[in-house]
Amino acid sequence: MFADHYKMTENNYIIGTCKGFCPLKEIKLRKSTNLIHYYEKNGKLIKEFTRSAADRKMEQPENLRTFEALKNTLEYLINKIFVDREKPLNFRYDFIFDRCRAVRQEIVMQNFTSEKTVELLEPIVMFLSYSLYRLNSVPISLFDSKICQQHLHECLLKCLSCYEEIDEMNVGKYKMENRIIVEAIHLMLNINDFGTFQRAIKLNKAIKSTFVLGTAIKISINFHRRHFHKLLHDIQELPHLVGAIASLNLSQIRKEILRIFSIAYSNQVLKVPLEFIQRLLMYDEQLSLLKHLSDLNIHENSDEKETEIGINFNRKKFDNSKSIPNTQQHFVDNKLDDFHLPDLILMKTCVM
Amino acid sequence: MNLIQYLSTIGRLWNSYDGSSISRFISLSGSHISNRNLHVEDAENLVSRYVKSPLDDVINAHLRTLYYMHESPPNFSDAYKCQMACVQAVVKLLQELKEENWCLPIMYVTCMDLRLLALKCETLDQGAKRGHLMEKAAECLMSCFRICAGDSRTEVKDTKRIGMLHLVNQMFKVYFRINKLHLCKPLIRAIDSLSFKDQFPISQQITYKYFVGRKAMYDSDYKTSDEYLSFAFNHCPTKYWKNKRLILIYLVPVKMLLGHMPLKETMEKFKVPQFYELATALKQGNVRNFDEVMQKYEAFFIDTGIYIIVEKLKIIAYRNLFKKVYLILQTHQIDLQNFLNALQFVGEEDITMDETHCIVANLIAEGKLKGYISYQHNKLVVSKQTSPFPNLSAIAGN
CATH class of the missing domain: 1.10.10 (Arc Repressor Mutant, subunit A)
Structure with a gap:
């Protein structure tokens, strides 16, 4: 997917020079065509996601943002837009989702190092996780959880391969506590998947014996063993967004x-x-x-x-063809309440 | 043998449609590979004089692979790239030789070598992303597979479809290694829909059944898994002891889940005492002992990828423990407190009554225990006539 170019150096790719949230060219175009989003009315335009044409390598450096500018963009999205109380979350989500997608696109186009990639992707993982949990019961016309889940999955996989690359090639570094959260979210999101479990259990002891990942692994095992009582107990031990994603399996x-x-x-x-x-x-x-x-x-x-x-159970009455929706869980909400959400999403606080 | 002799031999074999002899001359485990006369980076002019198209591109790529493999130090990364080009040339060759399949051995050997080279690169090269080269190799194999699978109008004796199983097995090896089992599904479907699927060479069938059996195990389809792995185990010749052992490592836990406990002698013969120790703990219903065996052999269970399957066996330990309780009490209304006490006795110290309810309920739902729970009386009620613990091997839907 992204890995095609991994052997090339950063120099074979264009390095962005735009220091703002949005390249001048796009600002001009969108102002002249009046394609300004509600959240951009104050004048701060943010680069939109556009499907790249075949000639994307021809992109001009001034149309791509610098690493710092991308980081600032994410921080602005979370600190300013995400916290807005005027509009419902699904509305804010749509906007932030699109702008994050543009950030992810630039990560690929500029072929950032694993270290930088992880730094940009981790907050996106956290944002998507939060949205997936919080918007889970919103009708599909307002929030498509499948798409959100798919993008979250892609970001997670990319993060994990970056951690591995940093470890194996010994280039750059990452925050271990962030990795543990990302690993645990990945495991809880794919609780059904054997390969994901196999991957987690093969991680080195230092990572998998941490409380958070250790608990997530225990939960996976009990899920496969169908030992649900223990599992439900352990889910409540998981921190913030890991618990939130785990609760989606409820x-x-x-x-x-x-x-x-x-x-x-x-x-x-x-x-x-x-x-x-x-x-x-x-x-x-x-x-x-x-x-x-x-x-x-x-x-x-x-x-x-x-x-x-009480309830009369009857084996003949149970209708296996029906399904039940997810609910927001107090235990998750209480844990999330302990955090200043933007700091949690941007991983600016101790996440463990 | 000098280069010209080598090339003219290949040219002659090509003219006599001898695919399997050619394959020996382009195998990376062939006897010719250490011959220094052949280590030429660019022999295109000579090759074109002795070897006809479309084989010439295959030979060019093969010689280049040899050249890089014998540089000092060996340049496996470039060798891999050339082997990739070699398989791509084979793809062209397959496309051009319509309605004939004598060339398939060429495909077999180049494809297998590509996979092995990818593996070699990944084990040697610290910088290579894990699974990346393997996945690329599988994509390359896939283009061969498409041609073979698409050759459906040719008569059975000439069809390239008989090359499918070999490729599928190669791709299985990649997908299992890089943990992308979902990619196996379309391949299995393609093979299972072939009318002549039982006529493939037995060695290929064994490999195929081994992987499909493992896949079924991970999908919790134990009946199928048992059937496929048993076929593989029974048909694998005794002289391939290592392979038989490998099959057994997956077959035994599946058999155990289906209620067949392994024999001590067999486990000793194949040097897998782990399973016998597990079985002993299970038979005794000794949950604590079971956990100890799990811990003792944790690395083995993780490396072989059966950790979770073995964990699933634990429910059998519960079943056997509860059966003991039932046999001691000899009553048809068993207070769940007795089960709770038994669980605590075998080391589940922090277990609660709620959890005991859940374990008993699980056993009932899986058909491993016949009866129902009365919550109000906190009792399990079982039938007076039949044994409430049917033989595990007799349970339907297992």
Whole structure:
């Protein structure tokens, strides 16, 4: 993907000279055609993402930003736009997503070193992770989680290969604590994938025995072993955005537990208390649990008194063709509350 | 042998359609490779005099590969690039020789050498990105594969489709090495849809079944995995002890998941005591012992890529532990507290009643335990007539 040019030196590529957020040429063009985004009305234009034509190597240096300018762009996006309270997150996301994409494009075009690449990509990973978690229940017309996930995945892979390259070639450095967060997010995002697990478990001891990655690996193992009780307990130990990404697996895990319960507790008469299910499945609100029970055809919430006593599981009633949505989790939100979000995303605070 | 003799031999073999003899002369493990007379960087003029197109480009690239391999120190990186050019020349050759397949051995040997060179470069060169050269090599193999797979109108005896399995096996080796198993799927589909898939040479079939069996294992499709790996194990000749052992390393955990515990003698014969020790812990339902064996052989389980499969076996330890509890109590309504006590006894110290519920529920859902849980009474209720612990090997959908 990006690796085609890895043996060449930085000199074979154009080095950007633009010190602002946006090249002059684009500013002129967009002002004359009045293509100014809501967030650019104050006069600060930021370079848009455009699909590169076949002649992208012909790009002029003044149309590409310097490494410092790219860093400043990201900081501006997070510190100024991301924190805006006037517009909903999905609106801010659309704008930041596009501008980050332009940054990523320039990383490739200028063939930055692994060290610089990681520095630019890490905040994008954090931003996409946050958005994926926070916007998960927003309708697809407003937020396409598949696309967000795909881009997050690409950024993660690129980061990981840069860390490896820095290690193997012994050029440059990276912040170990950032790497551990990125590794853990990658593992939690791909909890189903065997290859991802295999990669994580082959990392050297110093990395994989850290609390965060160690916990993430334990969670993966318990996921594959279907030992969900331990898994749900451990998920709550994960920090901030790692926990947020891990919590995106809750819907499939909850459904699986409810399928298992529908078989194990299947009985016409005997009931299982709602409180037990709620505790085990980590539901913050009983209401959303009841909603999901009805989604899966386990229980109709018609008689409140009956529901209070408990749930009748019946192996014949469980509807495997249905799925349940994800929910925002208090444990994640509480952890995120401990941080000044822009600092967390820009990794300017201790992330471990 | 001097260069002219070498080239004229190849020219003669080409005229007599002797693909397999040619392949020996362009193999990087052939006897000719250390012959200094052949280490010429650019022999294009001579080559064109003795070797006809489209083979000439293959030979040019091959000689260049040899040249770089024998520089001192050997320049494997450039050798790899030339071998890549060699395979690309083979692609052209395959395209030009329509409706004939005597040239396939040329493809086999150049493709395999490309993979091996990529591997060599990656192990030697600290700067090479892991998996990158291997992946490039696989892309190159893929272009050969496309030509072979597309040759569907030619009669079976002349079709290049009989070259598919060899290539697929080479690509499997790459994909397993670089951890991109999802790329195997279309290849498996292509092979499985061939009407003559059982007529490939048995050695190729064994390799194929070995990899597909491993892939099925990772997809939790244990029945298929068992079938494929068993085929590979049973057909692999005894003299290939190392290969048999390798197959066994994947076959045994799959068999164990399906409820067949390994024999001590077999495990000793193939020097894999790990599995016998695991089986002993499982049989006893000794969870603590199981964890100890896991820890003891952690590196082995990680390196072979079966760590997670072996972890999955733990549920069998729970099943056997609970069976012991059931046999001691001899009752059809077992208080879950008994299971909890047993779990604590075998070393699961921080286990809770909630978790005990979950473990029992898991066993019931997987069909490993027949009965239901009454939450209110905190009891497991099992049938009076049949054994609540059916034989693991008899459980459907396993």
